[in-house]
Ligand code: B12
Ligand code: SF4
């Protein structure tokens with residue numbers, strides 16, 4: 001069997017075994033040394049032996065997002081938490097499947113902050129999902145999937161199981177004339193271009209919401225709920 005067929009067969013076998021996990025988006029990519037430079041130090045060296053990534057996404061519920069008018073709600077908070085659990089469980093299952101197929105795997109938590117000063121996780125799920133062809137980086141700094149917009153949460157599993165890189169996308173991957181997220185952001189954190197995005201303004205707003213809504217969690221959801229990908233244009 002040549003390398004191409006082996007990688008495709010691994011992908012097929014892994015994807016087929018995940019049917020019951022409620023995963024809406026599933027893709028794979030190859031991790032390079034330059035990708036690894038942005039990984040948290042605790043996993044950077046370990047990840048050198050894990051050259052492939054499986055990235056999964058679970059779509060958020062529209063009716064749950066509809067409960068958000070001008071601030072995050074408890075309904076959204078609960079959903080956010082449960083989707084994180086579901087992603088972490090799915091990543092654990094994928095890890096176990098990799099083990100079963102004779103490989104090593106490292107599940108990366110869906111939403112764990114490792115560096116509170118710089119506000120960073122182990123690695124950026126949205127960057128890996130972008131590389132795996134699942135969407136583009138929108139003006140709101142989120143990963144925009146053509147079908148589900150920003151209404152998807154992601155998790156990653158790093159592995160040494162050889163897996164294919166994604167095929168080039170068949171759809172246009174850009175925001176076009178849409179400004180829905182700019183208009184709704186209460187912090188003025190979103191500009192005309194991704195490079196104008198202000199993490200500091202966003203983080204300050206999330207801290208205010210955490211106190212005012214008594215959530216004790218840095219969530220918001222406004223620039224998520226208005227972003228429906230291709231449907232916005
Ligand atoms: C810390 C964190 C925050 C911080 C800010 C983080 C930041 N600096 O951007 C705060 C608390 C403010 C925050 C806010 C929110 N967050 Co948040 N957050 C995270 C977390 C835990 C870590 C993000 C991180 O490490 N960023 C570091 C920066 C430097 O990475 P980056 O922005 O992607 O950009 C770099 C990379 O792209 C790199 N790069 C470029 N190309 C490539 C290629 C590869 C392969 C690699 C590896 C890197 C790379 O260069 C860029 C510049 O350095 C992630 C979960 C995770 N582990 O990914 C969730 C995550 C990003 N958050 C998410 C969400 C939804 C939110 C909120 C909407 C809150 C909410 N849930 O209601 C807001 C939205 C803010 C916004 N518009 O961006 C989702 C995004 C989903 C999506 N569809 O994009 C994530 C992915 C959680 C998840 N499991 O789905 N978040
Ligand atoms: S709401 Fe519109 S402008 Fe904002 S990220 Fe989504 S598609 Fe792009």
Ligand code: SF4
Pocket residue numbers: 140184185186187188189190201202203205206219220221222223224
């Ligand atoms: S999460 Fe809220 S504050 Fe942050 S950019 Fe989106 S709408 Fe603005």
